[in-house]
Amino acid sequence: MAVLRNRTEKAIHWLFLGIATVSIGILVLIMFFLFHEGLPIFKTVTVQEFVLGHYWYPTDDPSDFGILPLIVASLFVTLLSAMISIPLGVMTAVYLSEIASRKVAEIVKPVVELLAALPSVVIGFFGMVLVGPFLQKTFGIPIGLNLFNASLMLAFMSVPTICSIAEDALYSVPDSLREASLALGATELETIVKVIVPAGLSGISTAIILGMSRAIGETMVVLMVAGGAAMLPGSIFDPVRPMPASIASEMAEAPFRGEHYHALFAIGIVLFLFTMAFNLVADQIAQRYRQSGEASL
């Protein structure tokens, strides 16, 4: 009986290990297919021409596969949205974890979570039909669908990410530090600024990076709101065409394993590398944070 039992236990263990590897297997598969389908484009263009080329005319004859405008667009919308979402997200996190009463926090937190749950297509739709015309009128700009509008919508998508991770980080700062500071005659604000936020800084950085990672990979919003012009923007009210938008709008027309198809997968590689870099950095920070946490015991 003991032998049988041991065997079942072993079998179950291996079964679970097997399934857990499936999860990783998916990531490996994703990478495999991205590279497998994307790399052939470099038979046509060099990596340099691809990444640094200024013109994206994939269906012209002869075609141009330069994605610099797309990369720049992605970076700009991400940075601009970060400038909105970081203060908003972090300050909301501070409010939730340090200032709000339990009752208020119990209302605000679900609001933030619901904001996170809004489908991106709805936010894109909102930006397109309401925010765009509004921006046009208020700023007297010719085009409502532009870098700024897209950044604004992206900011609303990344605020919840930033806020909830940052809040976790602040919340996990031990109460003993709060009390120590207050007991020395510091005000709540001083305690927050000088003790709580520095102590939660690595968690907050993780939050910010993950928020930006979410923004750079977001598709529907930039597809519907950014304007779709594959050019280097000259102002924040210029239309742009970030990488995910290009993939989403052109994939359906690119014949299987044609140049255009390979080029779009290659954009996928670039996008994937960006988000992976963001995630690795976030993981590094989180890791270091954990170690210093242990050291303090």
Place this chain on the structure above:
Amino acid sequence: MKDLSEESLSDENGGIKGIFEKGAGLGGRRRMQALWFGFFRGAALINGFALGLILFFMFSRGWQAISWEFLTQPPRDSMTAGGIFPCIIGTLGLALGAIAVALPIGVASAIYLNEYASSGKIMRIIRLGISNLAGVPSVVFGLFGLAFFCIILGMGVSLAAGALTLGAMTLPVIIGATEEALKSVPDTYREASLGLGATRWQTIWRVVLPSALPGILTGAILGISRAAGETAPIMFTAAVFFTPKIPSSIMDEVMALPYHIYVLATAGTSIEQTRPLQYGTALVLIALVLGMNLVAIIYRSKLRKKMR
């Protein structure tokens, strides 16, 4: 007896030598605090304002479109009239299919990570892999689904391919939620069970999973709602513009609510005319997704209260 007021607590009175700035300091510090707390509160308010604004517009402009016909009929007249029934069915099919794929794999993976795996380099890599999987942009999932499910596995544009793609995308959500649920089961339960001569699997099956179940369910609901709202992964793998009948097999193409909003708003034949339909569809999608989230949130907060 006199009150211990500002003055009586001032430095002269308290015996502290002249190193502290006199009384003046504190008023300024308080004012600073009030100002900044105002900003913090304002930031939080903006979130509520944003959500309120979006909901308000979608509701005020969409509710007229909602009718029994809208919810139960396919689109008619070049999609300028009729309903969105096939989209609702398609979205439900995709989301349920996705969760049917992701839930068993996700829960089993989380059980392995939390209950079996010992920490070490390999574990670290697996974890890193999963956190990276969570960070992969949805459009890249779409590319993967197109290349792998639709073309290599020959599923074509179909409910099955879409559900699998969404399932892969939902996986990290499920793993995360399940791990959290498993972590919240106190270790003493595990030790008590093992101490009574239960095997590891018996412990997991009889003690750990029942305690973690509500948390796992919450995660599953959130996973479904996430899958239901995604557009980019199904654009190339499952969704089409118009197919009025209910899919008869999982190899059929489907309509889906998020994609329907997108095409009506950007690629329809008469965008302006169909605005009410767009708002209506958006409202239905929001109701579906936020409804599920609300259920999950309420359920979870009840759970947390019970745990205390």
Place this chain on the structure above:
Amino acid sequence: ERLSINGSTTVLPAAQKLAEAFMKVRPDVTVSVAGGGSGNGIKAIVDGTTHVGNSSRFIRNSEVRMAVEKDTYPVPFRIGLDCIVPVVHPDNPVKDLSLDQLRDMYTGKIRNWKEVGGRDMRVVVISRDSSSGTFESWGDLVMNKQRVVPSALTVPSNGGLVQAVTTTPGAIGYIALGYVNKDVKMVSVDGVMGSEENTISGRYPISRPLFMFTRGWPEGVTLDFINFVFSKKGQEEVKASGSIPVY
């Protein structure tokens, strides 16, 4: 049984009407219709993911080559005719533009409406994305193969273009005749207004045929559908959708 139709947004209104009418006479068939542009339609034929591929341009040589490599022989059916009309915002006073002016606006040489007799206002160039047959015809017939400026807004469909022009006072765009409505203002080209009459007579300079492609010679339901398209009832639907029927 199922029949899928995919492709050109120019053909889309016709295809949608045809599909609905066809399902009335053949209730046993489920027709699904997708848009996205001519490129999508031809690609779907090449990849074998659709039965009927709509296109507002003819198939390219490279596409035929690719199709043949995959053992597919696309067969074109010319189901109608269309002309591409430049459109501006209803408030824009400009009534006529020459082909040269249009080209200069789209290459970025003309940047202000006052250069073509309009108000002092920046020209916002709106174009279609690369999958569009209309875009390609525009390139052939207006641009002389010159490239559209990168700063042009791109929209994925005729409908989207109407939408964009409607909301942008300085916009210039081009759409299929069938999509013209009161929200946009048609501009005549070299003095000729785009219309069914002028297209058939050949006076209007920017017109092109519309196609449906099948994979090899159509059979079964696909054949029935194509036959339906060329039936009297079918051509009435084409006309009703705003395009110009073949007869």
Place this chain on the structure above:
Amino acid sequence: MEKKWKMQAKGLNFYYGNFQALYDIDLGFRERDVTALIGPSGCGKSTFLRCLNRMNDLIPISRVKGEVLLDDNNIYAPSVDVVRLRRKIGMVFQKPNPFPKTIFENVAYGLRVNGVRDKNIIAGQVEKSLRQAALWEEVKDRLHESALGMSGGQQQRLCIARALAVEPEVLLMDEPASALDPLATQKIEELIHELKRFYSIIIVTHNMQQAARVSDTTAFFYMGRIIEVDETDTIFTNPKNKQTEEYITGRFG
């Protein structure tokens, strides 16, 4: 030395990764005897206790050197079935930790996982164990209510009943009364007195008076080592070691 050794640790060393938590522990436990383990916080009492039923196996970075004998068999021998071993050695924890199940199911749990299916046997054993744990009278009318609705003291006695249901030979208790009020503590102590007629009991406690009241033998741990072990009376009235004396008189810890 009338009674024979039930369990014996021989040259036991224990490591959490690089940190050595136990040094060369030699300690025997007699049959039907209560042994108390005392010592300041962090000295390794719990670690040692958890070596006795191999609960430390669960900690991935841990390592054991040395032997622990149960009836002269080394429980760390490779052939040993840990699951079976743990059934023979019951354990009660610092905080009462009943499963979120009914009272009945809590006690029946150990039987069920050990393959007992017969309803009558289970019911009989549940009643017997609850009686042994002096809980039967209090709960017999609410056996099918949740165990979480009981008071702390009742919960701890339930945990003892749960451990008894699988008929172990040794009972390990890690500060079983430290989370309880004085009255409940007293009940647990009385219970230990009763149970010692059938079981070998090893109890960790911070409360010197408790050790003095319930145990026959007391072992004093300090920094991972056994400093002194002797009859409880001797330890408390006439300790040989200075550190022991200082600890007992509360000079430190």
Place this chain on the structure above:
Amino acid sequence: MEKKWKMQAKGLNFYYGNFQALYDIDLGFRERDVTALIGPSGCGKSTFLRCLNRMNDLIPISRVKGEVLLDDNNIYAPSVDVVRLRRKIGMVFQKPNPFPKTIFENVAYGLRVNGVRDKNIIAGQVEKSLRQAALWEEVKDRLHESALGMSGGQQQRLCIARALAVEPEVLLMDEPASALDPLATQKIEELIHELKRFYSIIIVTHNMQQAARVSDTTAFFYMGRIIEVDETDTIFTNPKNKQTEEYITGRFG
């Protein structure tokens, strides 16, 4: 009664929501005197201590009735500035809780937030406080290293230095040595002896012997009430109350 009252609680009642944690506490603390608060776990010692610098204000559901006088002024009067009050009443916690900053910045923190900018004054005050906390010699060469790299005992003394730097008048300590090893505990006790020359000290402890060693006055709490308060010698040799005696002799708790 040569020394005058530094602080006095008068008819103090404290509630966590509906649960009353303190009942009618009347207790005075003399200047330059050490008062120990003892009693079983959960009896309200920490709660009472935290009433003395209004740290309990932070708990949203809490409510206070009664008065606490500091130099004859009620600290619960509406006009009182809590921030200022807390500067006057230093607090040391059970677990050492240095900020994740350098040693120097930990001690300087209280000065900085209280508006001291002058570098020389700060440096002087930091050194003085570290000397008072008997830590200066050990850390003077690594003032700008992280405080988290210190041992537990050093960290606790750092926390004491941090509290002293703002020159409080009263020092509250909640089991300041319970997380420390015997040696570090001894250092802290010696330190308390030193500090008592300048401050009124109120210390909560679980360790009866510690109370006996360091305090002049001892108050015994039980279930939210003061059962007995007297000179420490009297309490430990000749308690008047039976519960006090039982607790001190370890019969319960």
